[in-house]
Amino acid sequence: MTDSAFATDAFIQAQIAAWMRELGSVKRLAPKTLEAYGRDVGQFMSFLSGHMGGAITLQSLKELRAADIRSFMAQRREESLGSRSLARVLSSLKNFFGFLERENILATEAFNAIRTPKIPKSLPKALTVVEAKQTITRVDEMEEEPWIAARDMAVISLCYGAGLRIAEALALTKGDLEAEVLRVTGKGGKIRMVPLIAPVRQSIETYLTLSPYKLWDDDPLFRGKKGGVLSPRIIQLRMQQLRSALGLPPSATPHALRHSFATHLLGKGGDLRAIQELLGHASLSTTQIYTAVDTERLMESYAKAHPRG
Structure with a gap:
C-alpha cells in the first residue's frame, strides 16, 4: 500500500499507478529508483491531504500553489532530508505532474517558481x-x-x-x-x-x-x-x-x-x-x-x- 492510497481519491490513485507503469516499462527505471519516485509522490499526496484537509482530488491538484510545494519541501528538510534527496523528491514530483500534463489531465505552473536545492559537489574518492x-x-x-x-x-x-x-x-x-x-x-x-x-x-x-x-x-x-x-x-x-x-x-x-x-x-x-x-x-x-x-x-x-x- 503506497503512502498516497488513503490520501487521494480513486482517480488520482489510478494516475499514479499509470505513471509508475510508464516509468518501469517505458523509461525502464531501476527498481530502487522506481520505488523512491513512488514513495516521494505518495508522501507529497499524504502531506497535501493533511494540508488541504481531505482526500486529494483532481480539483485539489488544480488548486496547487507554489507555497504548498515549498511547505512540503520545508517539512522534508525538517525531517533531516539532505539537499541531494530533496532534489530527487522535487524531480519525482515534476515527473509525475509532467505525466499528467502529457496525458492532458492537468497542467500547473506551480513548479515553475520552485528552485532545485543546491547540491554540494562531492568528488569521487579514488584509490591510488x-x-x-x-x-x-x-x-x-x-x-x-x-x-x-x-x-x-x-x-x-x-x-x-x-x-x-x-x-x-x-x-x-x-x-x-x-x-x-x-x-x-x-x-x-x-x-x-x-x-x-x-x-x-x-x-x-x-x-x-x-x-x-x-x-x-x-x-x-x-x-x-x-x-x-x-x-x-x-x-x-x-x-x-x-x-x-x-x-x-x-x-x-x-x-x-x-x-x-x-x-x-x-x-x-x-x-x-x-x-x-x-x-x-x-x-x-x-x-x-x-x-x-x-x-x-x-x-x-x-x-x-x-x-x-
Whole structure:
C-alpha cells in the first residue's frame, strides 16, 4: 500500500499507478529508483491531504500553489532530508505532474517558481594505482576456497579494469563474454561494449576454469557458494576485509574502484568522450567530474613535491 492510497481519491490513485507503469516499462527505471519516485509522490499526496484537509482530488491538484510545494519541501528538510534527496523528491514530483500534463489531465505552473536545492559537489574518492592493484592481488589471501577467491578477484577486476558498476558486473551472463569485449547492460537497460584488457580477461577465465558450476550462455556469470546468483553484499564484505588488511579508508568500496578506473585513465591522457562511453554515462557532464579529481591530485602532488609548496 503506497503512502498516497488513503490520501487521494480513486482517480488520482489510478494516475499514479499509470505513471509508475510508464516509468518501469517505458523509461525502464531501476527498481530502487522506481520505488523512491513512488514513495516521494505518495508522501507529497499524504502531506497535501493533511494540508488541504481531505482526500486529494483532481480539483485539489488544480488548486496547487507554489507555497504548498515549498511547505512540503520545508517539512522534508525538517525531517533531516539532505539537499541531494530533496532534489530527487522535487524531480519525482515534476515527473509525475509532467505525466499528467502529457496525458492532458492537468497542467500547473506551480513548479515553475520552485528552485532545485543546491547540491554540494562531492568528488569521487579514488584509490591510488598501487592501492587498486593491491586490492585485486590480495583477494586470494582472504579466501581459502580457490574458486571463490578467483570469483571475487574477477568481479573486483571488472570494477577497476573495466569500470563496471558492481550491479553491472553481477548481472553479466556467460554469453556477454566475447573474444576481446564485454557486453554490459547499464542503467536504463542501455547496452555498451567494453574492451577487456588481458589481466581482466585472465581473471575471468581463471574463475571459469575453477568454478564447480557448469554455465550456459544465458546463465549468470558469477555464482554464489551454493550456486545461486552472487549477492553484491558478498563483494562488499570482501572489500571490507581488504580495507582492513591494507589499511584503506572507508571510502574504498567496489564503486571506488570504478572511480579509480576513470581517474587513472584520465591521468594517463585518456579521452574524456571515450571514458564517458566506457562508464556508460548518458551525459558528458557526469564524466567531467573526473577532471576535477585529476586536477585535485595534481595540485596535491605539486604542493608536496615543489620546493615552494
